[in-house]
Amino acid sequence: MRSLRHWTFQAAEKILEKIDGKIPQKGYVLFETGYGPSGLPHIGTFGEVARVTMVQKAFEMISGGIKTKLICFSDDMDGMRKIPDTIKERAHEYLQYIGKPLTAIPDPFDKHESFANNMNARLRAFLDEFGFEYEFKSATECYKNGTFNSMLIKVMEKYDEIMNVMLPTLRDERQKTYSPFLPICQKTGRVLNVSIIDMDIEKGTISYMDEDGERCETSVFNGGCKLQWKPDFGMRWAAFDVDFEIYGKDHLVNGKIYSQICSILGGKPPYQIFFELFLDEEGKKISKSKGNGMTIDEWLDCAPQETLRFFIHATPQKAKKLHIGIIPKCVDEYITLLNQYNDEQDQRIKMESPLFSAHCGNVPNFKIDVTYSLLLHLAFACGSETVEVIWKYILKMPNAPKRGEIAFFDKMVSGAVNYFLKYEKPRRILREPTNAELVAFRLLINKLSIQSEQSPQELQNLVYSVAQECNMDVKEWFCAIYETLFGSVNGPRFGSFIALYGIQETIKLIKNRCFKE
Known part of the structure; x- marks a missing residue:
C-alpha cells in the first residue's frame, strides 16, 4: 500500500x-x-x-x-x-x-x-x-x-x-530520598515513598525506615513493592x-x-x-479526579458513536476543547466528509479522507442530506419534546432515510432531540426583530405565500432575494433569521429548513415570532 x-x-x-x-x-x-x-x-x-x-x-x-x-x-x-x-x-x-x-x-x-x-x-x-x-x-x-x-x-x-x-531529573532535596522502589507498608498497606537503606539482591529484599521510624525488610517480589x-x-x-x-x-x-x-x-x-x-469549556486540562471531562455516555446520548471516533481521530497533536457544545459542529463535519467520501470514485482520493483512517478502512456506505444543525432548529421551531414529531417532518423529504433504514441516522435524530432538550432549549433566547427586519420578514412571507413545492436551493435563493430587495447585508439578514426565529447566532441553510419544515409552517413560524397580535 x-x-x-x-x-x-x-x-x-x-x-x-x-x-x-x-x-x-x-x-x-x-x-x-x-x-x-x-x-x-x-x-x-x-x-x-x-x-x-x-x-x-x-x-x-x-x-x-x-x-x-x-x-x-x-x-x-x-x-x-x-x-x-x-x-x-x-x-x-x-x-x-x-x-x-x-x-x-x-x-x-x-x-x-x-x-x-x-x-x-x-x-x-x-x-x-x-x-x-x-x-x-x-x-x-x-x-x-x-x-x-x-x-x-x-x-x-x-x-x-x-x-x-533518575537523579539528574530531580530536585536536590528529592535526590536524597529517591528510590525506584516503593514498598507497600506491612502495617498500613500504604505505598511508601521512602529511601532504601539496604538491598539484598540474592534474597530479593530491600530495607527501609517506615513511617514510625522502624527498620523494615520486604521482598520486592509478588506485590511487596511497586516501582515509581x-x-x-x-x-x-x-x-x-x-x-x-x-x-x-x-x-x-x-x-x-x-x-x-x-x-x-x-x-x-x-x-x-x-x-x-x-x-474543558474553560480551556482547563481535563482531569479524571476533578471529573471535569465529558463522559462517553454524554456524547453517545446526543450523537452516533461514529462521530466520537471521528473527533478522537482528528489532529491528535493539537489541543482541543472537549465539551458538549462541540457535538453539533462535529456531527455536521462528519456528515460532510461522509457524503464526499461516498461520492468520490477514485479510491486513492478516498484513502486520503480522514474517515478512511478514523474507521480503519471500513467507512460507512451511505449518505445523509439532513444536518444535525437542521434537526436542532426543527426541534426548536416545532417545540418538539419527542422524536416522533421530528420524524413526521423528515418523512416529507423525498431523499431522507426512512426510520430504521440507517442506524446512524436514527441515532442522529434521537441524539439531536436529546441535545436540544438538555442543552439548547434552556439557553435559547429569541430577540425582537428591528423595524427594517420586520419589513424583510413581511416580504419573505409574501414570497413564500405564492410558492408551491420548491427545492431547498430554490428556497435558499428566494431568501437571498429578500436581502437584495431590502438592501440588507446578506450575512446580517441570515443572522436576523436565526436570532429572531430560533434564538441562535447561526444555523443551517434556511432554504433546507423551509423544505423540511414546510412552506406554510414556516410562514406561521415567522408570523408567531415577528408579528404577534
Whole structure:
C-alpha cells in the first residue's frame, strides 16, 4: 500500500521500520496504552485506546499480515494521592485511604471489590461497546502474580544505572530520598515513598525506615513493592516487549527517561508518539479526579458513536476543547466528509479522507442530506419534546432515510432531540426583530405565500432575494433569521429548513415570532 499522509499510517510506517519489516521473536507486534484509574473514565481516557487501535489497524493494512496485539494497562496499584471530586461527598470516609493502592480502597459506588476495579470495569465496558480487541492488564495483578518478578530483580541489579538516569531529573532535596522502589507498608498497606537503606539482591529484599521510624525488610517480589511511575513505565516496556505506545503530552518530557530505563533492563524501547490533552469549556486540562471531562455516555446520548471516533481521530497533536457544545459542529463535519467520501470514485482520493483512517478502512456506505444543525432548529421551531414529531417532518423529504433504514441516522435524530432538550432549549433566547427586519420578514412571507413545492436551493435563493430587495447585508439578514426565529447566532441553510419544515409552517413560524397580535 502506498504511503498515506494520515498520522495513523505515518506512525504505522515508523513501527514497520522499527521491526525492520520482520515478525518480532514473540510472534506479533505489541501495541500498548496505559490508564490511571484515579477517577471516572472520560472521553480522553477512551481516546487513548481508540487512537492506539487506529494505528494498530493502519499497521495491519500496510504490514503484509504481521500479527498484532493490544494491551490496555491499568496503573491500579498506584497510591491514591487525593480524594477525587467525583466522591467528594464521601471525602470524610475516604481520607483514611490516602496513600493506599487504588485496588485496596473500597468502591464508593458499592458495585465492585475496590475503587480501581470499578473504574476498570467502566473503562472496559466502554471499550467493549465500541468493539475494541484488547487484552486488559492490571498492575496489581502483574505485580502480585509474579509477572514483573524477573524485571524487578533486574532493577535491583541495575539499581545504580537507573539512579544515574533518575537523579539528574530531580530536585536536590528529592535526590536524597529517591528510590525506584516503593514498598507497600506491612502495617498500613500504604505505598511508601521512602529511601532504601539496604538491598539484598540474592534474597530479593530491600530495607527501609517506615513511617514510625522502624527498620523494615520486604521482598520486592509478588506485590511487596511497586516501582515509581517513571521506572515503572520503562520496566513495563521491557517486560512485555512493547513496540508502540501513545501517551499524553504531559508524558512527552519523560519519554526519553522511559526509553533509557527500558534499555537498561535489556529491552528495546517502543516507537512513541504523543497527543495533546483535551481541555474543558474553560480551556482547563481535563482531569479524571476533578471529573471535569465529558463522559462517553454524554456524547453517545446526543450523537452516533461514529462521530466520537471521528473527533478522537482528528489532529491528535493539537489541543482541543472537549465539551458538549462541540457535538453539533462535529456531527455536521462528519456528515460532510461522509457524503464526499461516498461520492468520490477514485479510491486513492478516498484513502486520503480522514474517515478512511478514523474507521480503519471500513467507512460507512451511505449518505445523509439532513444536518444535525437542521434537526436542532426543527426541534426548536416545532417545540418538539419527542422524536416522533421530528420524524413526521423528515418523512416529507423525498431523499431522507426512512426510520430504521440507517442506524446512524436514527441515532442522529434521537441524539439531536436529546441535545436540544438538555442543552439548547434552556439557553435559547429569541430577540425582537428591528423595524427594517420586520419589513424583510413581511416580504419573505409574501414570497413564500405564492410558492408551491420548491427545492431547498430554490428556497435558499428566494431568501437571498429578500436581502437584495431590502438592501440588507446578506450575512446580517441570515443572522436576523436565526436570532429572531430560533434564538441562535447561526444555523443551517434556511432554504433546507423551509423544505423540511414546510412552506406554510414556516410562514406561521415567522408570523408567531415577528408579528404577534
